[in-house]
Amino acid sequence: MAIEKEYKSEIENIMNRLTAAGVQVDENEKKAIEQKFNQLVSQFRVQPAEAIRTVIIQMLRKHGIETKYWAAGGKAPLSTVDQVKADNEWLSLKVNVVQIWENRSDAVARTGLIGDGTGVLKFTIFAKNAGIIPEDFAEGNSYLMENLVSSVWQGQVSVKANKTTTITPCEDVEVSRRTETMTGVITAIASGSGLIKRCPECKRALVKMQCGEHGRVDGIYDLRIKAVFSPFGTNDLIDLIIATGPTETLTGLSVAQAKEIATEALDAAVVEDRFRKEIVGRYYEVSGAMLHPDSMLVESIKPVSISTQEALAEALKEAEAGGN
Numbered sequence: 001m002a003i004e005k006e007y008k009s010e011i012e013n014i015m016n017r018l019t020a021a022g023v024q025v026d027e028n029e030k031k032a033i034e035q036k037f038n039q040l041v042s043q044f045r046v047q048p049a050e051a052i053r054t055v056i057i058q059m060l061r062k063h064g065i066e067t068k069y070w071a072a073g074g075k076a077p078l079s080t081v082d083q084v085k086a087d088n089e090w091l092s093l094k095v096n097v098v099q100i101w102e103n104r105s106d107a108v109a110r111t112g113l114i115g116d117g118t119g120v121l122k123f124t125i126f127a128k129n130a131g132i133i134p135e136d137f138a139e140g141n142s143y144l145m146e147n148l149v150s151s152v153w154q155g156q157v158s159v160k161a162n163k164t165t166t167i168t169p170c171e172d173v174e175v176s177r178r179t180e181t182m183t184g185v186i187t188a189i190a191s192g193s194g195l196i197k198r199c200p201e202c203k204r205a206l207v208k209m210q211c212g213e214h215g216r217v218d219g220i221y222d223l224r225i226k227a228v229f230s231p232f233g234t235n236d237l238i239d240l241i242i243a244t245g246p247t248e249t250l251t252g253l254s255v256a257q258a259k260e261i262a263t264e265a266l267d268a269a270v271v272e273d274r275f276r277k278e279i280v281g282r283y284y285e286v287s288g289a290m291l292h293p294d295s296m297l298v299e300s301i302k303p304v305s306i307s308t309q310e311a312l313a314e315a316l317k318e319a320e321a322g323g324n
Helices: 005-020 027-043 048-062 127-132 244-251 255-265 269-279 309-322
Strands: 090-100 108-116 119-126 142-153 156-160 166-169 178-189 194-198 220-231 238-242 283-292 295-303
Touching: 005 027, 005 048, 005 090, 027 048, 108 127, 119 127, 119 283, 178 238, 178 269, 194 255, 194 269, 220 244, 220 255, 220 269, 238 244, 238 283, 244 269, 244 295, 255 269
Parallel strands: 119 156, 238 295
Antiparallel strands: 090 108, 090 142, 108 119, 142 156, 142 166, 178 220, 178 283, 194 220, 220 238, 283 295
16 A cells, blocks of 8 residues: 655654664664554544554564653654755754844745854754744844754755754853955845844844844844855855954944934935945955855955955956856
């Protein structure tokens, strides 16, 4: 009896939970699991969640594993970030929250970057599972995140939380980041740059005076630049995240001065426009931590001169050669 396509994910769920519990399932057992699940759901009209529970308990008992593993929700094995390589594996991580990104989808409660001493990767917590997020969840804090599921998409590895995931505070986790220095041109400034406000609790950037976690709050003014950077000698595009300190150094504008400019114009967007006019199309040397293959948290940025047409032509030649 073939398993229905709509239940493929449920079968994968069962297999991953059994693997996390230390059960090695052979091909014959896998077929038996598929048949049992299909029988429970299709013939006996058992709800998929209960059918998953029933099949897992039977397999745990068969392999001599205490069924309290399931009753406790199961705990996937503890891994490190550099060990997250395969798709759809259950794992736990002890990490520091490196960065929380602005939400661009109502389906997502929280997304950003987490890391440990072996590297950094993206995480996602969907809105339907928002209840697992602790109140103190914020950048710079460390947590034990149990029962995550890995995902690989177009070569990029990430982890996603689910309803069985637990997030609990833990001792500080030191993050190791790959630092690079590169020279190139800023080709664009993304919206959300300039003078912004952050939540005083979790430091997330506010959207229309609203924090995704704490609702409407009195925000704290801050400066940042989100830029697109093209390094010489490549066709790559790197997203630069330039925080307050490097932004003030680069633009010569403090948070207080930016606030004054915005107040006079009655529009905070004038600061972003000013940065766009001053920065786009100019050449810089940037150094910082690679949060992702195409994302850098800038620690320092300084202008570089291309003083002659010959030097500019050489730079363009390198860029063209890099794409071949």
